Amino acid sequence: MKDLLPILKTFRKNKVSPLLLILQIALTFTILVNAIFMMVTKENELIQPTGLSESQLFSFSTNLEGSDEEKHAALDTDLADIQALASVESASTITSLPLTNWGRSLAVGLTPEDEDRVTHAGYYGSDETVVDTLGLRVVAGRSLQHNDVVHKYFDGHTASASVLISQDLAYKIRPNDWSSVVGETIYVQSVPQKVVGIVETMKSPWRFWYAYDMAVISSVKEHYEQSIIVVRAVESQREQAMSEVHQLLFKKPARQVDNFKSFEQIKAENLQADYAVSQTLKVVIAALACVTILGIFGQARYTVLKRKKQIGTRRALGATQGDILRYFMIENAVVSLLGVLLGTIVAIIANIYLVNYFGLTSVPSDYLISGAIVMVIAGQLAVYYPATTASKVPPAIATRAA
Amino acid sequence: MLSMRHLSKAYHTDTIKTQALQPFDLTIEQGEFVAIIGPSGSGKTTFLNITGLLEDFCEGSYELDGVNVEHLSDKAKSKLRNEKVGFIFQSFNLIPELTLYDNVDMPLRYRKLSSKERHERIMDALGKVGLASRRDHYPAQLSGGQQQRVAIARAIAGKPSFLLADEPTGNLDSKMAEGIMALLEDINAQGTSIVMVTHDPNQAARAQRVIEIRDGILSEGKRIEKAIA
Ligand SMILES: Nc1ncnc2c1ncn2[C@@H]1O[C@H](COP(=O)(O)OP(=O)(O)OP(=O)(O)O)[C@@H](O)[C@H]1O
Numbered sequence: 348m349k350d351l352l353p354i355l356k357t358f359r360k361n362k363v364s365p366l367l368l369i370l371q372i373a374l375t376f377t378i379l380v381n382a383i384f385m386m387v388t389k390e391n392e393l394i395q396p397t398g399l400s401e402s403q404l405f406s407f408s409t410n411l412e413g414s415d416e417e418k419h420a421a422l423d424t425d426l427a428d429i430q431a432l433a434s435v436e437s438a439s440t441i442t443s444l445p446l447t448n449w450g451r452s453l454a455v456g457l458t459p460e461d462e463d464r465v466t467h468a469g470y471y472g473s474d475e476t477v478v479d480t481l482g483l484r485v486v487a488g489r490s491l492q493h494n495d496v497v498h499k500y501f502d503g504h505t506a507s508a509s510v511l512i513s514q515d516l517a518y519k520i521r522p523n524d525w526s527s528v529v530g531e532t533i534y535v536q537s538v539p540q541k542v543v544g545i546v547e548t549m550k551s552p553w554r555f556w557y558a559y560d561m562a563v564i565s566s567v568k569e570h571y572e573q574s575i576i577v578v579r580a581v582e583s584q585r586e587q588a589m590s591e592v593h594q595l596l597f598k599k600p601a602r603q604v605d606n607f608k609s610f611e612q613i614k615a616e617n618l619q620a621d622y623a624v625s626q627t628l629k630v631v632i633a634a635l636a637c638v639t640i641l642g643i644f645g646q647a648r649y650t651v652l653k654r655k656k657q658i659g660t661r662r663a664l665g666a667t668q669g670d671i672l673r674y675f676m677i678e679n680a681v682v683s684l685l686g687v688l689l690g691t692i693v694a695i696i697a698n699i700y701l702v703n704y705f706g707l708t709s710v711p712s713d714y715l716i717s718g719a720i721v722m723v724i725a726g727q728l729a730v731y732y733p734a735t736t737a738s739k740v741p742p743a744i745a746t747r748a749a
Numbered sequence: 750m751l752s753m754r755h756l757s758k759a760y761h762t763d764t765i766k767t768q769a770l771q772p773f774d775l776t777i778e779q780g781e782f783v784a785i786i787g788p789s790g791s792g793k794t795t796f797l798n799i800t801g802l803l804e805d806f807c808e809g810s811y812e813l814d815g816v817n818v819e820h821l822s823d824k825a826k827s828k829l830r831n832e833k834v835g836f837i838f839q840s841f842n843l844i845p846e847l848t849l850y851d852n853v854d855m856p857l858r859y860r861k862l863s864s865k866e867r868h869e870r871i872m873d874a875l876g877k878v879g880l881a882s883r884r885d886h887y888p889a890q891l892s893g894g895q896q897q898r899v900a901i902a903r904a905i906a907g908k909p910s911f912l913l914a915d916e917p918t919g920n921l922d923s924k925m926a927e928g929i930m931a932l933l934e935d936i937n938a939q940g941t942s943i944v945m946v947t948h949d950p951n952q953a954a955r956a957q958r959v960i961e962i963r964d965g966i967l968s969e970g971k972r973i974e975k976a977i978a
Pocket residue numbers: 760761762767769787788789790791792793794795796
């Protein structure tokens with residue numbers, strides 16, 4: 348550390364270039380740490396579970412024809428046929444599924460009045476098989492039962508009388524005693540509905556909606572012209588179940604099937620844009636890191652070239668190759684440390700501001716600490732080669748170069 | 750004492766071999782003041798660089814204060830340079846970002862000296878060249894002659910047995926040059942050997958001994974025994 352003091356003294360005389368480098372490192376450090384934190388937060392959001400038995404599910408929509416009665420009967424026949432397959436555990440009709448970005452949102456309140464609305468929620472109409480098919484977990488009350496279920500062509504929520512709600516919705520309605528919502532009457536679009544049970548997790552169809560965690564499952568089978576059927580295959584037999592169901596469907600003439608997809612496919616399509624953002628962020632982070640490392644490398648090389656004579660003089664006056672190498676490594680370490688220190692201070696101040704004014708989450712300190720360590724190590728690696736070049740400057744330069 | 754036997758030096762570039770120094774024998778006693786003269790390109794700097802261990806020689810042997818330098822590692826040579834040799838360059842070679850004090854401190858930091866010992870040596874050396882009061886100034890704030898005095902202070906602070914100077918007054922006017930010469934003579938009078946390259950016949954005349962180099966061939970000029978001078 349015998350070089351530390353002289354290095355700091357040279358900074359006093361020659362402030363600009365180390366200062367610029369310190370600022371560059373501080374800025375990169377702040378941006379990198381925040382970007383990495385954003386990316387990790389985002390990726391964690393992406394892998395958030397929907398609460399469904401994702402790996403066993405697939406769904407599709409199919410056409411129903413004829414009078415109301417005929418459509419209703421056709422739907423029940425389809426469901427019974429699918430259910431009868433050995434590779435299928437359970438099948439239900441449902442008006443929509445989470446992550447499909449398609450469905451109905453309804454206002455939920457404790458009275459019919461609009462002003463008393465508690466929140467919005469995603470709406471699903473289904474039947475007594477829904478809990479089994481989706482793999483939901485009833486945490487209070489009971490599941491839907493056969494005699495709860497009504498039939499309707501469309502707008503089922505106006506006809507149903509019993510509903511399941513998600514635990515988050517129950518909590519929203521009664522934060523201090525969510526489970527007591529079972530047995531209560533809530534108003535869905537001003538229509539009274541009795542809450543018969545609460546399921547642990549059920550999301551609405553829109554991931555970025557404020558009420559993503561709020562869902563109502565009404566006990567109504569809608570036999571619309573395009574009805575959706577969701578199937579739960581026997582564990583690890585989904586592929587077989589999908590092909591069997593597909594074959595079965597097309598035994599009926601004039602059958603139309605749309606969106607025949609596994610749940611992972613639905614999920615992947617939904618997350619695609621976010622994955623793209625996340626990938627872009629990764630590329631930006633990597634590029635930024637490269638630019639900074641190249642910057643440190645370039646600056647060090649330039650300094651070595653500029654100070655060739657000075658290095659030669661030091662060698663002539665007794666510096667060993669190790670002394671020269673050490674000098675540049677320590678100089679870089681000092682600059683990096685000052686840079687990450689400044690960056691940390693900026694990050695902390697910025698975080699206080701962001702948290703207070705925008706309610707954003709602050710970057711946790713372990714990100715700052717590991718970011719600082721990585722930054723200093725990267726700086727040392729970047730400077731190592733130029734420092735080696737410096738140590739190989741021949742001492743004779745001192746008397747030769749003008 | 751410095752003793753060279755059948756020493757020679759050649760530079761090899763891709764195609765050309767330059768015989769910078771023909772084989773020669775030379776002994777320089779402790780306390781001598783030797784002037785090296787000769788036309789441009791004759792090999793003076795080469796000779797000085799070999800003497801100061803800045804460059805390796807090709808053939809022959811060289812003992813510096815009793816140490817055979819031939820098989821020394823780079824690190825050992827650096828240490829020997831630091832302790833035995835002081836350099837004075839034509840263009841001073843001070844470090845512009847450091848004060849005079851820190852410039853003189855620089856070679857001392859490559860040694861294991863206490864900070865008290867270093868401080869005493871720095872102040873003593875700056876005092877000898879008459880610049881102690883300007884210790885916190887930067888080189889750019891001094892005249893050329895003063896900068897060369899700082900370089901001399903830097904060279905003598907390490908208490909070397911040899912001072913090697915390559916045209917130390919080459920960048921100075923005659924008045925400043927005279928000051929530097931007087932200073933070197935003072936230092937020599939204290940017992941430090943000096944080997945100085947010069948183009949100035951008057952300066953050469955003031956040395957006890959003159960060695961002329963022509964086309965890489967060393968020849969002895971005048972030699973005045975110290976007792977007589
Ligand atoms: N690194 C080198 N590679 C090849 N040739 C060199 C090298 N250094 C010096 N020489 C050659 O060696 C010879 C002696 O050079 P040197 O620098 O010792 O001369 P000098 O007497 O100091 O000249 P000057 O008075 O101009 O300083 C010259 O011909 C020079 O071109």
